[in-house]
Amino acid sequence: MSKRSGVLEFAVLGLLRESPMHGYELRKRLNTSLGMFRAFSYGSLYPCLKTLVGRGWLVEEPGPEAQDPLAGALSGRRAKIVYRLTAEGKEHFEELLAHSGPDAWEDEHFGVRFAFFGQTEREVRMRVLEGRRSRLEERLDRMRASLARTRERLDDYTLELQRHGMESVEREVRWLNELIETERASRDRRSGPDPSDTAK
Amino acid sequence: MSKRSGVLEFAVLGLLRESPMHGYELRKRLNTSLGMFRAFSYGSLYPCLKTLVGRGWLVEEPGPEAQDPLAGALSGRRAKIVYRLTAEGKEHFEELLAHSGPDAWEDEHFGVRFAFFGQTEREVRMRVLEGRRSRLEERLDRMRASLARTRERLDDYTLELQRHGMESVEREVRWLNELIETERASRDRRSGPDPSDTAK
DNA sequence: GTTTTCATGTAACCCGTTACATGATTCA
């Protein structure tokens, strides 16, 4: 029933798709490789892994050291649990990757989506980047409007905070512009410059 | 009992300190004037107001239109509830303002603290700005270290994401540097340039 | 041999949102 709306879920599936791992290692990768923009604790990771197993997207496997006859002989030892993506799990993740709905470019989701762009279709990448950009442009419009309405009643610090906030958003828009540009260029290089396209 | 660790609580007290308001208006101010960096819904605002009243930091007052004899005569009408900061509430908020502990420069708190810098002592402002800056510098160190360790195993998109993330943090550090500079300049202008200070 | 780091989990809580319910006032 639970939606598991899923930044964490998405990231876990994505990382496990590259290679099986146990929880501890997974968490480190979440907070470094992928991380910077979001941190997770074991308190959320392990329960998440459990529910993914419950849905058949992951399987728990004994760690490789279970092959070791010495360790195997000693009963009662708790082996590392290595999580591996199942076929259904892979299929599900690919569906998620193909999706480019509005939620894909919200603040919380965009970062993790971008982190897996390497596995994402070019067209989907474009839609997500452009969606994100127009999302931010809407926000800029609202900020500018609100600033125009309230400029005089605000003190210097509040004003400075808003100015800095707007600059941050403008900066991200420029970044997206560059990325979109690059994507387009590499697409055009592939299919050859199309006069009917560039003439527009 | 509840901690109410309080971005919302802080902002409510701060806004009501400037002038009494009813909930609806309060929420708008939270999401525009102060806002951009955080939004709140009624579902969190009204319960928060209730608990603040419960602690004696706010009082509910009938809206000004209750003075209107016509409206007052019509029984059963639900008046707007105007919230006003009590003396204890004001005292409490000033304690919060004076505080410059580590939590003041965390991501979640820093924005709201900055928004009320207009009401904050110069020394406290300095400590918060400097605390925030060193917090971000630590983060940069960790990012650089992690990047150096993992650079080759990462694909282009992940790398680009990290690069952009680091640039964002670096940019905020530069912003803080300017703010600190400005604060220092205005302080020095006050007390006159001190040779023993500038010689260092 | 002891401290660190690796490794797995659980229970309680926190701060907030969404969706809903209700009704008054203003504007077209």
Place this chain on the structure above:
DNA sequence: TGAATCATGTAACGGGTTACATGAAAAC
């Protein structure tokens, strides 16, 4: 008169954290 906006609230849920408990393996 009907729609938009003003205005106040509640119940259920959501996605996470903190603090705790446990124990093996590695490093010193």
